[in-house]
Amino acid sequence: MLRTVLSLALLGLVCPQAYAQLKIVVTGSGVSWIPDMKQVAPGVDFVEGRPDNVVKEVAGADAILGEINPEIFRAGKKLKWVHIYSAGVERYRFPEFIHSNITLTNAKIVQGPEIADHAFALLLALTRGINRAVAERGKEEFPHERWKAIELRGKTAVIIGVGGIGSQIAARAAGFGMTVIGVDPKDISFQPSISYVVKPDRLDTVLPKADVVFISAPHTPQSEKMMGPKQFELMKRDSYFIAVSRGKLYDAGALVKALDEKRVSGAGLDVTDPEPLPKGHPLWKFDNVIITPHIATVSDMVGGRYRELVLDNVARFAKGEPLRNVVDKVKGY
Secondary structure, eight states: HHHHHHHHHHTTOOOOOSSOEEEEEOGGGGGGGHHHHHHHOSSEEEEEEEEETTHHHHHTOSEEEEEOOOHHHHOOTTEEEEEESSSSOOGOOHHHTTTOOOEEOTTTTTHHHHHHHHHHHHHHHHHHHHHHHHHHHHHHHOOGGOOOOOOOOOOOEEEEEEETTHHHHHHHHHTTOEEEEOOOSSOOOOOTTSEEEEEEGGGGHHHHGSSSEOOOOOOTTTTOOBOHHHHHHHHHTEEEEOOOOGGGGGGHHHHHHHTTTTTTTEEEEEEEEEEEEETTOGGGGGGGEOOOOOOTTSSHHHHHHHHHHHHHHHHHHHHTOOOBBOOOOTTTO
């Protein structure tokens, strides 16, 4: 039997990995899914990785679900796959790991729906004046005669980063009757919700068209502060700025200046730099800025999507099949 399996493997008809005793170290929230992992990959040895044993356990492991750092990386001589539970990978982009042959997967796409919902909650709170209504609720007054609101139909949205989050924002914007322009370094396939997509080096050409700018790109050295002083100056007067991916993608000082000069009608920020935003920071003083504490990733449905992705990738890894959500470690997304 063994001779037959080896012969078939040499012919490429079976994957030797499927017959090997694989070991996967599971850390963090994924530990509760180990019984389910054993169901989809019964031949794999799953081990819980804790702070006191993870370095020891990873030494003989083929994969780790959860954290990776230089110490764990150096101990994991056999590692072939690392899965992290977040969408952002900047914490894990240390040189040894970036330039290794280890496959990295993450939670991109999984978090798209709830972050897109949150982005529109921020925008609608500003355009419909809900932020002001909530602030004045304590007065127990009904000043509807001086109310102003902005209708989204017919407006233009520029979405920086049209991946798992940005594509979901685009679908919602189109549903509101908005024209959508995407900005992304990748060649984006046709999406009915998006009119067209430009590369990041053409960002400045589309900003003057935007009634709202959503920033939903990953943080990389290339994207850091891509919304700087010049970009905020190019935005339409009375436009809105919504940030839901990473705070380092926009220059907070430039945004403050745009708000002070009333170039921007309002901003919705789930991410800031620094984070958390310290007391006394100028952004706190504006009544047309809504700041939420990086909670756009939270929803009642996201846990199920996380679980489905992890179980599917575990089954794929055990069978030697291509993994989902593979990250280009050099590019950072």
